[in-house]
Amino acid sequence: AQSVTQPDIHITVSEGASLELRCNYSYGATPYLFWYVQSPGQGLQLLLKYFSGDTLVQGIKGFEAEFKRSQSSFNLRKPSVHWSDAAEYFCAVALLSGGYQKVTFGIGTKLQVIP
C-alpha cells in the first residue's frame, strides 16, 4: 500500500524567506503526486501535480515541486513566502487500482508566516 510522509507538522518562516516543505512517499512504481493547500475554514485546493515528464513542476501561487525518484521525494518550494501563504499543505499520492484512483494524503504541514 502506498503511504505519504510529511515529516514537518509545523513550520514557521519569515515573510520573504524561501520555503521548502518535505514529502516522501512509499510506493513500488512511480506514483502520481499532488500538493494541495488548505486555508483556514476551507477545503483543499490543488497547487500542482506530477504524472510524468519534467521532474520540476510549476504550480499556482508561485509554488514549484521537484520529483526525485532516488529519494522518493516530492518537496514543495517557494522562493519568497508571502503572508497569505500561511495555510496547511498536504502532499498526496494516487495510484490506479481496479480502474479507479485511490488517493492517500499526508498528515499535513502547517505553515506560519511571521512579519
Next chain:
Amino acid sequence: DAGVIQSPRHEVTEMGQEVTLRCKPISGHNSLFWYRQTMMRGLELLIYFNNNVPIDDSGMPEDRFSAKMPNASFSTLKIQPSEPRDSAVYFCASSSGLPYNEQFFGPGTRLTVL
C-alpha cells in the same frame, strides 16, 4: 460553476442523534469522495463513488456510517447514531475524466457531537 456545495456548514447535535451531511458535486464530474479530517488522524477517505456507484467504502469506520449517491448531482453521508468521537470536519470532493485529475473540494461540514 459554483464548485462543490456542502450543507450544512456547521452541525451541532447530541450523542445518539442521526446526522445527515449533503453534497452536490460539480456538474459533469463522475467521481465523488467523502473525507473526514481530524487533528489526530488527518484527512481520511471514507468512501468513493464513480458514476454514482460506491467503489471503495473501506474507509467507512463502522456500520453507523452510510453513504448514498442517488443521482449524479447529489450525495449524502449519514451517521446513525452519532457519537462524540465522530466530531470532525467532513469534506466532499469531486473529479472528472482521467483517474488522476485533481479533486475539487467543498468547504466542509464541521460536525460537533455533544
